[in-house]
Amino acid sequence: xKYMLIIYGNQELWSSIDPAEFAKEIAAFDAFNKKYYDxxxxxxxxxxxxxxATKLVRxxxxxxxxxxxxxLETKEYLASWYLIDVDSEERALEIAADLPSAKSMPVEVxxxxxxxxxxxxxxxxxx
Amino acid sequence: xxxxxxxxxxxRELAPQVLGVLMRRYAGLxxxxxxxxxxxxxxxxxxxxxxxxxxxxxxxxxxATRRLAxxxxxxxxxxxxxxxVFLATPPAVLAGADAWLAEEAAxxxxxxxxxxxxxxxxxxxxxxxxxxALTLRAVGGLSTAEIARAFVVPETTMxxxxxxxxxxxxAAGAQFxxxxxxxxxxxxxxxxQVLYLIFNEGYVASAGETLQRTDLSAEGIRLAQLxxxxxxxxxxxxxxxxxxxxxxxxxxxxxTPDGALVPLTEQDRGRWDRPLIAxxxxxxxxxxxxxxxxxxxxIQAAIAAVHDEAASVADTDWAEILxxxxxxxxxxxxxxxxxxxxxxxxxxxxxxxxxTATDELAGPLARHHRFHAVRxxxxxxxxxxxAAAAAYQMAAKYATNTAEKRYLNREGRRVRGH
Numbered sequence: 001x002k003y004m005l006i007i008y009g010n011q012e013l014w015s016s017i018d019p020a021e022f023a024k025e026i027a028a029f030d031a032f033n034k035k036y037y038d039x040x041x042x043x044x045x046x047x048x049x050x051x052x053a054t055k056l057v058r059x060x061x062x063x064x065x066x067x068x069x070x071x072l073e074t075k076e077y078l079a080s081w082y083l084i085d086v087d088s089e090e091r092a093l094e095i096a097a098d099l100p101s102a103k104s105m106p107v108e109v110x111x112x113x114x115x116x117x118x119x120x121x122x123x124x125x126x127x
Numbered sequence: 128x129x130x131x132x133x134x135x136x137x138x139r140e141l142a143p144q145v146l147g148v149l150m151r152r153y154a155g156l157x158x159x160x161x162x163x164x165x166x167x168x169x170x171x172x173x174x175x176x177x178x179x180x181x182x183x184x185x186x187x188x189x190x191a192t193r194r195l196a197x198x199x200x201x202x203x204x205x206x207x208x209x210x211x212v213f214l215a216t217p218p219a220v221l222a223g224a225d226a227w228l229a230e231e232a233a234x235x236x237x238x239x240x241x242x243x244x245x246x247x248x249x250x251x252x253x254x255x256x257x258x259x260a261l262t263l264r265a266v267g268g269l270s271t272a273e274i275a276r277a278f279v280v281p282e283t284t285m286x287x288x289x290x291x292x293x294x295x296x297x298a299a300g301a302q303f304x305x306x307x308x309x310x311x312x313x314x315x316x317x318x319x320q321v322l323y324l325i326f327n328e329g330y331v332a333s334a335g336e337t338l339q340r341t342d343l344s345a346e347g348i349r350l351a352q353l354x355x356x357x358x359x360x361x362x363x364x365x366x367x368x369x370x371x372x373x374x375x376x377x378x379x380x381x382x383t384p385d386g387a388l389v390p391l392t393e394q395d396r397g398r399w400d401r402p403l404i405a406x407x408x409x410x411x412x413x414x415x416x417x418x419x420x421x422x423x424x425x426i427q428a429a430i431a432a433v434h435d436e437a438a439s440v441a442d443t444d445w446a447e448i449l450x451x452x453x454x455x456x457x458x459x460x461x462x463x464x465x466x467x468x469x470x471x472x473x474x475x476x477x478x479x480x481x482x483t484a485t486d487e488l489a490g491p492l493a494r495h496h497r498f499h500a501v502r503x504x505x506x507x508x509x510x511x512x513x514a515a516a517a518a519y520q521m522a523a524k525y526a527t528n529t530a531e532k533r534y535l536n537r538e539g540r541r542v543r544g545h
Contacts, residue, residue, distance in 0.1 A: 038287060040260075040291055
């Protein structure tokens with residue numbers, strides 16, 4: 001069963017962490033990634049850039065129009081996500097709790113329902 | 128034979144035999160299994176041009192042994208692993224090899240090798256998904272890429288999972304020997320469960336993509352047939368195989384061409400595979416007539432046989448199914464068994480009685496789509512369309528695959544439309 005673990009970030013909070021502490025935090029995440037890549041359970045780990053670097057694309061009369069944004073009302077927004085493949089929901093929750101950030105921020109655990117085939121784009125029927 | 132395709136079945140049938148011989152002589156699942164995989168690859172690339180060797184088994188044994196010597200040479204150079212004493216002295220792998228190779232090439236000396244290998248791959252130190260992956264590679268002879276494709280994970284992830292599983296087996300100190308008598312039954316149950324997981328993974332996946340995926344249902348059946356050949360007197364193994372055959376027989380009717388799910392009660396029974404049903408029904412009938420150890424697979428196969436042999440839902444012997452569920456609840460109690468039983472109760476004693484039977488499951492199965500789907504079905508039978516629609520909606524929320532979710536949403540809309 002595949003799950004997406006999502007953690008939200010707070011730029012203000014991160015900026016306030018001192019560099020030595022921050023390096024330790026990064027090392028803890030690296031160790032987390034290595035641990036679960038090695039166990040064959042982590043399929044991918046991704047982090048997004050600052051919201052200031054994001055763009056919005058919409059089609060206007062068939063033409064893509066690109067603007068800055070979204071302008072988020074909240075301080076906290078999507079920071080990282082992890083795709084895992086595990087035997088049970090219990091195991092997904094256990095891995096979520098092992099995320100270094102779990103001690104300060106909740107981790108969202110989303111079951112994956114649908115995955116498109118690489119060859120045909122058709123739903124693979126995730127089980 | 129030149130230019131002929133390599134018979135894949137032959138390679139995969141020989142794979143565990145060759146691995147068994149190597150394991151018996153050298154131990155070290157890591158290196159032996161890698162050596163056999165390389166030999167299989169060599170066969171797949173060389174045989175089409177060179178022709179099928181006179182003795183394919185001997186050919187694979189010889190090549191796998193050479194590959195093992197290569198692996199051991201590079202391993203001992205790195206001195207990183209402690210697979211076995213022989214790794215320190217690579218020439219020892221080939222010393223005297225000719226004599227024993229000739230002896231082993233003559234034919235399977237001991238079919239227990241494959242059984243021992245199955246026990247090892249389903250070792251209790253491993254998680255179920257690792258047991259499944261290792262069994263498919265070491266006993267099934269599938270490549271890591273094929274297994275990864277079947278489970279829709281990256282090949283590197285599957286490679287990691289398999290290599291981790293081998294490390295864990297070594298760390299657990301497992302030997303290439305049959306399990307002790309005291310734990311044999313439990314270990315055999317683990318093997319059966321792994322084979323059932325393999326079958327079920329292929330069966331539950333949406334049908335639109337089965338051609339793209341390695342057919343895990345067929346592989347589960349092939350391995351269950353193998354286990355049955357190894358243990359012809361084991362009733363639960365026969366029950367497991369019968370259950371797979373009787374379930375697989377309904378495959379073509381289970382989904383529409385556009386991938387929508389069709390429940391058992393609405394399936395076109397003309398599309399069921401009659402020869403497969405006959406084979407499964409004969410197997411379970413013969414087993415039940417002589418069994419001295421009735422177990423969950425035998426009972427589930429008996430239930431499947433009653434469904435498969437009925438001409439329609441109305442013609443189904445629901446009293447028999449209810450009796451079998453009562454038996455199953457004694458032998459292997461659990462909420463999913465109780466849920467199946469509740470459906471049978473409804474068919475025998477009416478929907479209200481069925482609903483009452485589901486009440487106690489509201490706690491343990493609150494977040495399971497099947498619980499809500501069964502309740503929706505029974506509420507509809509009972510004439511309560513509004514509650515049925517709500518239950519279908521709840522079921523769709525908790526569905527774990529797209530085909531099921533679409534089906535449940537469709538049912539919800541249909542009931543609301545009344």
